[in-house]
Amino acid sequence: MTPVSSPSSPTQPAATGQQGNPLHGVKLETIVTALSEHYGWESLGQQINIRCFTSDPSVVSSLKFLRKTPWARDKVESLYLFMLREIRRSSPPVHNFPPPKAAADQEPSASD
Numbered sequence: 492m493t494p495v496s497s498p499s500s501p502t503q504p505a506a507t508g509q510q511g512n513p514l515h516g517v518k519l520e521t522i523v524t525a526l527s528e529h530y531g532w533e534s535l536g537q538q539i540n541i542r543c544f545t546s547d548p549s550v551v552s553s554l555k556f557l558r559k560t561p562w563a564r565d566k567v568e569s570l571y572l573f574m575l576r577e578i579r580r581s582s583p584p585v586h587n588f589p590p591p592k593a594a595a596d597q598e599p600s601a602s603d
Contacts, residue, residue: 513575514568514572519557519558519564519567522567522568522571523550523554523557524550525571525574526567526570526571527548527550529574532544535570539567539570541566543555543556543557
């Protein structure tokens, strides 16, 4: 008999090996499109010298090649992660400071 999870408890994902993987759930098409928009095809072909980026580049031709070629896909995924880190570093920092207290909330000063 298999155990049945109760509806009140959340179900856990079956693939726990993907925990912490920044590429989990990101489609290869999304990666290639983001890289081509960020760097442009010419710069992308210079950074990763593969023919699908240098000779008549397109998302469709790149996807066909990358799905069949693990070493090239690894390079593309690595450049995508680098791009994300680069964007994160260049964006202004976000501080989660509490808002300043309103004047009515502050205690009256001795000069009042």
